[in-house]
Amino acid sequence: MKKTLISVIIPVYNESATFSKLIEKIISLKIKGIKLQIIIVESNSSDGTKEQVELLDKKKFDIIFQKKAKGKGSAVIEGLKKVKGDIILIQDGDLEYDPNDYYSMISPILKGKTNFVLGARIKNGILGMRKFNNNFIKSFIFNFSHIILTFSFNLIYTQNLKDPWTCYKVFKKSCIKDMRFECLGFDFDMELLCKLVKKGFIPKEIPVNYISRTHQEGKKVSIIRDGPKAIMAMIKYRLK
Numbered sequence: 001m002k003k004t005l006i007s008v009i010i011p012v013y014n015e016s017a018t019f020s021k022l023i024e025k026i027i028s029l030k031i032k033g034i035k036l037q038i039i040i041v042e043s044n045s046s047d048g049t050k051e052q053v054e055l056l057d058k059k060k061f062d063i064i065f066q067k068k069a070k071g072k073g074s075a076v077i078e079g080l081k082k083v084k085g086d087i088i089l090i091q092d093g094d095l096e097y098d099p100n101d102y103y104s105m106i107s108p109i110l111k112g113k114t115n116f117v118l119g120a121r122i123k124n125g126i127l128g129m130r131k132f133n134n135n136f137i138k139s140f141i142f143n144f145s146h147i148i149l150t151f152s153f154n155l156i157y158t159q160n161l162k163d164p165w166t167c168y169k170v171f172k173k174s175c176i177k178d179m180r181f182e183c184l185g186f187d188f189d190m191e192l193l194c195k196l197v198k199k200g201f202i203p204k205e206i207p208v209n210y211i212s213r214t215h216q217e218g219k220k221v222s223i224i225r226d227g228p229k230a231i232m233a234m235i236k237y238r239l240k
Contacts (some may be wrong), residue, residue, distance in 0.1 A: 002073055003033055003035040004035070004083075004085075004110060005035050005036075005084060005085035005086065006035070006102075006106060007082075007083040007085035007088050007173075008036055008038050008039065009039045009076055009079035009083070009090050009091070010022075010038065010039065010079075011041050011092070012040055012041065012042045012045065012093035013042075013044075013045050013049070013069050013072075013075070013093065014049055015045070016048040016052060017051050018095045020052055020171040021095060022091075023038075026091070029094050029102060029221065033105050034103075035046070039063075040053055040056070040062070040076035040083045041064045041066065041076070041079045042063065043074075044065070044067060044069050049093075051133065052095060053151065065083065068116060070121035070184050071179065071186070071187055072092075072184075073183045073185055073186070074185075074188050076090060076188055077181050079184065085173065086109075086172060089106070089169070092166070092168075095211065096210060096212060097119060098209040098210075100207065101168070101208040102181075103207075105170045105206050109172060114203070115169070115171060115172045115174075115175050116169075116170070116204070117164065117203060117204050118164070118169060118204070118206070119168025119170070119206055120161075122161035122163055122206065145177050147161075149230070149231070150164055152231070155200075156234060157238065164193060166208075167189055170222075175199070176192075179195055181195075185226065186229070186230065187230045190230045190233040191233050194234060194237035196227060
């Protein structure tokens with residue numbers, strides 16, 4: 001029986017605390033009928049992550065070393081050049097998102113129910129509220145911002161998504177045929193979503209496990225820095 005090849009792109013930058021555990025989780029997965037191509041894009045980390053990547057077996061992984069960290073989008077764009085599978089999954093280089101959810105996200109595509117899946121941080125149909133080490137103010141800001149931005153996205157793109165801001169995405173390679181990406185940072189996630197939706201690929205949301213990290217634990221997304229960029233991308237690609 002021929003196995004379906006899934007290309008997993010992992011952008012990595014300063015993830016020494018979680019990278020090895022993430023890779024162990026991925027390579028230990030046993031999904032019937034599925035073979036994984038693991039593409040790691042290392043963005044010149046300064047915390048020892050680069051050295052961890054260098055120790056990996058080059059025969060089992062497709063590895064790209066960037067000379068300079070330009071952002072998540074830049075890393076994913078580089079990773080897309082190495083894709084061999086018909087289905088692409090984007091996995092952040094930390095453990096906020098759990099690889100054990102791969103099958104539930106890939107399954108709807110394999111069954112022909114959709115071409116595009118979002119791993120949504122929802123439970124029983126309700127968006128899960130993020131908690132940052134009992135930091136009420138930070139948790140409130142993140143969750144309130146998420147609600148407002150989700151409403152804005154759904155209004156602008158006439159959708160009814162519960163978690164359009166998730167970073168967990170799976171889609172057929174054919175969905176992005178002839179697409180050219182511009183966003184080099186975390187706004188890449190919004191650019192990808194907007195372009196796919198505008199092209200007619202409406203995502204199916206699948207509940208996934210999610211554990212929030214604080215900036216002290218390595219979280220790199222900033223509401224102040226990255227939020228406005230994502231909003232601009234959301235508006236820009238609606239008007240284009």
